[in-house]
Structure formats: structure tokens, C-alpha cells
Amino acid sequence: MKKGITRREREVTDLKEIIGILDRAKIVHVGMIDGDMPYVVPMNYGYTMENGTLTLYLHGATRGRKLDVLRANPKVFIEIDTDIVPFEGEAACQYGTCYSCVMGEGVAELVEDIEGKKQALSIFMKTQTGKDFTFVDKMVMGVTVIKICVGEYTAKKRPMPQR
Numbered sequence: 001m002k003k004g005i006t007r008r009e010r011e012v013t014d015l016k017e018i019i020g021i022l023d024r025a026k027i028v029h030v031g032m033i034d035g036d037m038p039y040v041v042p043m044n045y046g047y048t049m050e051n052g053t054l055t056l057y058l059h060g061a062t063r064g065r066k067l068d069v070l071r072a073n074p075k076v077f078i079e080i081d082t083d084i085v086p087f088e089g090e091a092a093c094q095y096g097t098c099y100s101c102v103m104g105e106g107v108a109e110l111v112e113d114i115e116g117k118k119q120a121l122s123i124f125m126k127t128q129t130g131k132d133f134t135f136v137d138k139m140v141m142g143v144t145v146i147k148i149c150v151g152e153y154t155a156k157k158r159p160m161p162q163r
Helices: 015-024 063-072 114-129 137-141
Strands: 029-035 037-044 048-051 053-060 075-087 096-111 144-158
Touching: 015 048, 015 075, 015 096, 029 053, 037 053, 037 063, 037 114, 048 114, 053 096, 053 114, 063 114, 075 114, 075 144, 096 114, 114 137, 114 144
Parallel strands: none
Antiparallel strands: 029 037, 029 075, 048 053, 053 144, 075 096, 096 144
């Protein structure tokens, strides 16, 4: 499921709390390698969490840099954050930001079949809106659907400091 994190006191291990982070956030930052350079794209997402396994679903255009990069190297790193609240302190080193996040490594694949796309887009819309949608073939033929199986992930949060 995960690799260790440095600040153990900030680690989130409760699955319900991790799901809460995924539900509150709406954007995933997908890191890829384009040749010898990193390339990061922020995208809306849908997700499933089954038996502790996180799967993300993204959609976008049928061509472009992101797809070219993923076809060349499907390995990705994802970062999702929410609950962003800056706070002040008496001294410069006491300033900071509260947050909750999920980060992980995964492999992206393009969903090619129509029924798979419909299912993925339904999950996407449920995550983004809380509503159920159905899709017809014509609607899904004009988009690319990306599925990311996140093999390892961690979650953490930085709460408001007690003063």
C-alpha cells in the first residue's frame, strides 16, 4: 500500500480519513517524465477505493502532450491536496499552512473500450458532483479516459498548531 513518510506524526492511516481527503479534493496533480524532464498536469478526477486499493479515473482530449508522454512512459506520481489553510505565528518560522494530502506511485493506462469508458466517466462524475450520470456511446467516443492504478500511496495532514 505505501512507503514510509518522514513526519510520522502527520501520517494518516485510517482508510475513512483517506477517503475523506479524496472526497473533499477535486484536483489531482499527475507527474510524468517527458524524456528527461518532469511534466505535471493538474486534472479533475474520479476514484474508487476497493480493499485499500486506489484507482483514479481522468478524462481529456483525444490527443496532446499528456497522452504522448503517457504512451512513452505510463509510470506516474500523483498528488492530491485539500483543506489548505495558512496560519500565522509570532516568528517567521511559526508561519505555515494546514493541509491534507494523498500521494502515490502508479501506472496509467488508456481505457479503450466503450463500456469501460462509460463506467469510468460515471465514477468521475460521482466523485466530482456527488450525482449519478449515465453516458451513451456517442458521448464517450470523443474523449480519452485514463485509469491510474495507484500501487503505493501515503496520506498525511498538518492540523492547525495548538498555541
